[in-house]
Amino acid sequence: MxxxxxxxxxxxxxxxxxxxxxxxxxxxxxxxxxxxxxxxxxxxxxxxxxxxxxxxxxxxxxxxxxxxxxxxxxxxxxxxxxxxxxxxxxxxxxxxxxxxxxxxxxxxxxxxxxxxxxxxxxxxxxxxxxxxxxxxxxxxxxxxxxxxxxxxxxxxxxxxxxxxxxxxxxxxxxxxxxxxxxxxxxxxxxxxxxxxxxxxxxxxxxVEGIYTADPKVVREAKPIPFVSYDEALIASKFGMRAIQWKAVKLASENEVPLLFGKTKGWWMGTLVSKESSGMPIIAYRLRDTHGIVGVVNAYPRVPYERISEGENWVAFKVPKDETEKAVREIHREIMEKYLPFTKVISVIGT
Missing domain, CATH: 3.40.1160.10 (Acetylglutamate kinase-like)
Structure with a gap:
């Protein structure tokens, strides 16, 4: 192989x-x-x-x-x-x-x-x-x-x-x-x-793979076992650091599976392919005057300006110096719905 x-x-x-x-x-x-x-x-x-x-x-x-x-x-x-x-x-x-x-x-x-x-x-x-x-x-x-x-x-x-x-x-x-x-x-x-x-x-x-948010920003972020090409592409365009968006786009066009893992200990955590776990992904990027937080697979009710949205994503404009705080708030808001699912994954993976 x-x-x-x-x-x-x-x-x-x-x-x-x-x-x-x-x-x-x-x-x-x-x-x-x-x-x-x-x-x-x-x-x-x-x-x-x-x-x-x-x-x-x-x-x-x-x-x-x-x-x-x-x-x-x-x-x-x-x-x-x-x-x-x-x-x-x-x-x-x-x-x-x-x-x-x-x-x-x-x-x-x-x-x-x-x-x-x-x-x-x-x-x-x-x-x-x-x-x-x-x-x-x-x-x-x-x-x-x-x-x-x-x-x-x-x-x-x-x-x-x-x-x-x-x-x-x-x-x-x-x-x-x-x-x-x-x-x-x-x-x-x-x-x-x-x-x-x-x-x-x-x-x-x-890190072991793709998480529901940057684990360096959100300590409670959960690993996601399966992420679709489309989800990874949207999240990477919003600033997800796991992979460059051009790489995801090319992989999707050629149906190349991407397996994400942690070098230390050889832990493999996420497969990017046509399959999806349906879990949310929160990513962000900074502009000159503000931050943009993108959310895939969820539509949280949060007190921030909604600036764009698509079939399975939404983007919010937030104060630049509060961007990471906003990411944590949005993650906390939406992850309550997915907590039982992530617990099941943890048990299976144990």
């Missing part, structure tokens, strides 16, 4: 050993491709490096990865050439600032993939050679038809028993590197899943 496993930045930084062992376990009986994000916090530093050109920030990024590699027994030779390339990039001439930004931001995933590939004795893939995008630098769209053909080299590696390690978030357009938007490693993982005809794409992070 072919599968794609994607690890987020928190998983790599804090649960690297579990991630490595998980891949080694899977490859015993499966053909596996891996997609990795930058270490948590690195992309923000690269963004700042692009804006300022501050070599102290550059040094912090390089030291972060050097220390990370040493901590896990990986030779720094794995990232030495990349470090030199990033250092020299600050003085290179680019056609425009957008091209330069995407080039610099690509290094977080490249460092991560180089280290991970060495840890599992895998093969590092240069994504701009196989993932073809449009020229929308910073938020590029993948040309799945052209990309599928170029993925032949990845399929060949897997058939030979090797594990390709693909840096997420990065594509290519006419010889330049592009980035796929924040959360773009999810997009890369789904693209890879389609192109290798994977049975499933595993999205591994620091």
């Amino acid at each position: 072919r599968v794609v496993v994607k690890f987020g930045g928190s998983s790599l930084r804090y649960d690297f050993y579990d991630a490595v062992q998980f891949v080694k376990m899977l490859e015993d009986e499966n053909e596996v491709a891996v997609v990795v994000s930058a270490l948590k916090g690195v992309t923000d530093k690269l963004e700042l490096l692009y804006k300022t050109g501050d070599k102290k920030i550059l040094g912090d990024i390089l030291l972060d990865y050097i220390n990370f590699a040493k901590k896990h027994g990986i030779s720094i030779d794995a990232i030495k050439l990349l470090a030199e390339e990033l250092s020299s990039a600050l003085s290179l001439n680019f056609p425009n600032d957008k091209v330069k930004r995407d080039f610099l931001l690509s290094f977080g995933e490249l460092f991560s993939a180089s280290i991970f590939a060495q840890a599992i004795d895998g093969v590092l893939i240069e994504p701009w050679d196989i993932i073809v995008t449009d020229g929308n630098f910073g938020n590029a769209e993948v040309d799945i038809t052209k990309t599928r053909n170029l993925f032949a080299c990845v399929r060949d590696l897997m058939e030979d028993g090797k594990v390709p390690v693909i840096p997420g978030f990065i594509g290519g357009f006419r010889g330049f590197r592009t980035t796929l938007g924040r959360g773009g490693s999810d997009y890369t993982a789904v693209v890879a899943g389609i192109c290798i005809k994977a049975k499933a794409v595993l999205i591994m992070s620091d």
Whole structure:
């Protein structure tokens, strides 16, 4: 069976050993491709490096990865050439600032993939050679038809028993590197899943799956075992952090199952497919002047302005500095109806 496993930045930084062992376990009986994000916090530093050109920030990024590699027994030779390339990039001439930004931001995933590939004795893939995008630098769209053909080299590696390690978030357009938007490693993982005809794409992070609300905001949030593509797409557009909305859309169009799990302990919690548990999902995003809270599968009666709604969702406008408070209030209001159901799930899963 072919599968794609994607690890987020928190998983790599804090649960690297579990991630490595998980891949080694899977490859015993499966053909596996891996997609990795930058270490948590690195992309923000690269963004700042692009804006300022501050070599102290550059040094912090390089030291972060050097220390990370040493901590896990990986030779720094794995990232030495990349470090030199990033250092020299600050003085290179680019056609425009957008091209330069995407080039610099690509290094977080490249460092991560180089280290991970060495840890599992895998093969590092240069994504701009196989993932073809449009020229929308910073938020590029993948040309799945052209990309599928170029993925032949990845399929060949897997058939030979090797594990390709693909840096997420990065594509290519006419010889330049592009980035796929924040959360773009999810997009890369789904693209890879389609192109290798994977049975499933595993999205591994620091939580067990998709919850009724962000568990970091709502302590009482409940895990949801089955979420439909449509529900996940709506929730992700409202700011659900579990997966990028472009990734869900592409998975839905190609009927690629998405399995969400926690890297530490290998706990799998949510399957995104055509099936649904019918449980509510509350997500939010911040605007310049206010917050927007979106609710899927429920229509709560709350004292906030209702600004839009659809067949199975509704959106509220809330004061920006009270957004998280509003999320907790809305969650408390609607979850009373679903509490018996979630208790049954807990008993079955015990």
